[in-house]
Structures are given as C-alpha cells and as structure tokens.
Amino acid sequence: AQSVTQPDIHITVSEGASLELRCNYSYGATPYLFWYVQSPGQGLQLLLKYFSGDTLVQGIKGFEAEFKRSQSSFNLRKPSVHWSDAAEYFCAPMDTGRRALTFGSGTRLQVQP
Amino acid sequence: DGGITQSPKYLFRKEGQNVTLSCEQNLNHDAMYWYRQDPGQGLRLIYYSQIVNDFQKGDIAEGYSVSREKKESFPLTVTSAQKNPTAFYLCATMGGSADTQYFGPGTRLTVL
Numbered sequence: 324a325q326s327v328t329q330p331d332i333h334i335t336v337s338e339g340a341s342l343e344l345r346c347n348y349s350y351g352a353t354p355y356l357f358w359y360v361q362s363p364g365q366g367l368q369l370l371l372k373y374f375s376g377d378t379l380v381q382g383i384k385g386f387e388a389e390f391k392r393s394q395s396s397f398n399l400r401k402p403s404v405h406w407s408d409a410a411e412y413f414c415a416p417m418d419t420g421r422r423a424l425t426f427g428s429g430t431r432l433q434v435q436p
Numbered sequence: 437d438g439g440i441t442q443s444p445k446y447l448f449r450k451e452g453q454n455v456t457l458s459c460e461q462n463l464n465h466d467a468m469y470w471y472r473q474d475p476g477q478g479l480r481l482i483y484y485s486q487i488v489n490d491f492q493k494g495d496i497a498e499g500y501s502v503s504r505e506k507k508e509s510f511p512l513t514v515t516s517a518q519k520n521p522t523a524f525y526l527c528a529t530m531g532g533s534a535d536t537q538y539f540g541p542g543t544r545l546t547v548l
Binding site: 330350354355357359364365366367368370374413415417418421422423424425427428429 | 440459467471475476477479481484486488492494524526528530535536537538539540542544548
C-alpha cells in the first residue's frame with residue numbers, strides 16, 4: 324500500500340537556525356512529490372514540487388527539498404528560519420492513477436525568538 | 437479575482453441534519469477534490485472529480501455525497517450517516533498539465 328511518513332510531529336527551532344523536515348514515502352514507482360504549508364485555520368499553500376529531473380528543487384519563501392530515490396525521502400530544508408515560518412508542513416506524494424494526494428500527518432514548526 | 441471559494445467559513449449542524457458545503461472555482465480547472473482534516477492528522481480524500489458529470493469515491497466516502505453538474509462547482513453534502521462529521525473540510529482543484537493541486541480556505545464544520 325502507498326504511504327507517506329513524517330516522523331517529526333513537532334519541531335522547535337530558534338529564529339535564524341537551519342531547518343530540515345523529514346518525509347519518507349512508500350510507493351511502487353517514484354511519485355510526484357509535494358510540500359505544502361498551512362497556517363492555523365487556513366488552507367494549504369504549495370511550497371514546492373518534484374516531478375522529475377534535478378533532485379534538488381527550489382520553492383517559495385527560501386525553501387528547498389531534495390529527492391533521494393535510494394532512501395525514498397523528500398526532505399524539506401531552509402538555511403535560516405524566520406518567525407513567520409511557524410506553521411504546519413505537509414509532505415504529499417501524488418497517486419498518479421487517481422491524480423490525488425496522499426498526505427503525511429504533518430510536522431508543526433514552532434520558531435523561538 | 438481568480439481562485440477557489442469555500443463557504444461558509446464556519447458551519448454548525450445539529451445531529452441528524454444533512455448539511456452542504458460549497459466549493460466554487462474560476463480557475464477553469466477540470467479536476468476538483470474534497471479532503472477532510474482532523475487535529476493531529478493529515479488530510480484524507482473524501483471524493484474527487486476529474487471532469488464534469490463524473491466523480492469517484494476517495495478513501496473515506498461513507499456518509500458523504502457530491503455532485504458535479506458544473507465545471508465551476510463541486511458541493512459536498514455531509515449526511516446524517518456520517519458518524520463523526522466535526523472536522524475541517526478543504527476543497528482543491530487541479531487543471532491543465534500542471535498536475536498540481538490548489539486549495540481553498542476551508543470550512544470548519546461543528547456538530548452540536
């Protein structure tokens with residue numbers, strides 16, 4: 324069965340520190356991969372996506388993610404976190420048959436001043 | 437002003453009542469989706485529609501119904517058969533060759 328795991332439920336970092344959010348997936352083939360961010364009570368905003376090609380992808384707000392086929396991972400990174408980055412982050416592979424997303428349980432990011 | 441509109445933002449329902457959540461889009465996207473979000477969980481797929489007049493069950497369709505009579509609209513009805521309907525409901529669309537989903541602002545449903 325297809326699945327996605329975000330091992331870290333809650334992460335706290337200091338403002339200006341680097342960030343890495345983990346995502347592992349289990350799919351038969353390399354899926355399309357997405358990261359979304361959600362502020363409390365809001366919809367989801369697309370941060371970045373990977374379809375094929377260069378395994379390091381750049382997104383909005385200074386985020387990037389690296390696809391590693393051998394590890395079935397698609398971790399999200401940011402070199403210097405800002406207080407406004409506090410939110411919940413979701414990794415979501417796409418089931419290309421249904422063209423629908425499968426979501427991880429999310430990682431809540433807290434940023435300390 | 438292009439985008440996805442969900443209304444209302446907050447909805448309260450008494451037990452045993454059906455309620456319909458609205459999702460409208462003017463992005464000219466063919467595909468539309470409904471997801472449910474519970475605290476501490478990711479989003480789960482309720483129903484999806486790849487084209488007008490066609491829709492498919494997602495992973496948690498029991499107690500829900502949809503229609504897709506117009507390209508712009510994909511309303512979700514939460515029926516009395518849904519045993520635990522209190523949740524945050526998100527509508528999404530996808531169009532063209534982008535294979536990327538865009539989300540509306542959501543509707544929070546509370547059963548009293």
